[in-house]
Amino acid sequence: MQTSDDNIVGVVALNICWEDLAEVKSLAVREDYQAKGMGRQLVEHCLSEAVVLGIYRVFTLTYQPKFFEKLGFKLVDKSSLPHKIWADCLKCPKFPDCDEIALLVEL
Numbered sequence: 001m002q003t004s005d006d007n008i009v010g011v012v013a014l015n016i017c018w019e020d021l022a023e024v025k026s027l028a029v030r031e032d033y034q035a036k037g038m039g040r041q042l043v044e045h046c047l048s049e050a051v052v053l054g055i056y057r058v059f060t061l062t063y064q065p066k067f068f069e070k071l072g073f074k075l076v077d078k079s080s081l082p083h084k085i086w087a088d089c090l091k092c093p094k095f096p097d098c099d100e101i102a103l104l105v106e107l
């Protein structure tokens with residue numbers, strides 16, 4: 001997300017994992033732009049994009065579960081997510097003891 005003078009103040013990515021599953025990842029809003037609805041807008045943009053692509057299940061792994069709960073995500077057990085999604089995690093120093101919290105929204 002950019003301001004009118006082209007500064008980037010928020011980022012997010014929708015990672016397509018599978019034909020029916022995507023992940024919201026790399027969400028961040030610049031500190032001085034937080035609490036103005038930008039994080040919500042970024043996530044809602046991802047969810048709209050998922051629907052356009054015909055993907056109705058979107059998950060996230062996060063340390064901010066309350067924020068995602070406000071946007072309709074529900075806590076899920078990480079083990080309920082397909083094993084294939086962990087391919088990205090293999091190089092993470094925390095693997096396999098990831099302490100991020102998994103949430104999923106059904107659209």
Ligand SMILES: CC(C)(COP(=O)(O)OP(=O)(O)OC[C@H]1O[C@@H](n2cnc3c(N)ncnc32)[C@H](O)[C@@H]1OP(=O)(O)O)[C@@H](O)C(=O)NCCC(=O)NCCS
Pocket residue numbers: 026027028029030033034035036037038039040041061062063064066067070
């Ligand atoms: C988490 C983050 C993306 C939220 O972005 P934001 O632009 O400040 O959030 P918004 O203003 O869109 O907030 C939307 C709603 O969530 C709430 N909210 C925001 N951050 C929250 C948090 N950490 N915990 C609980 N609720 C939160 C807001 O109060 C708001 O509620 P409301 O609709 O009832 O008013 C932002 O704080 C951030 O970039 N943090 C650092 C990076 C990070 O932790 N990313 C998390 C993804 S892994």
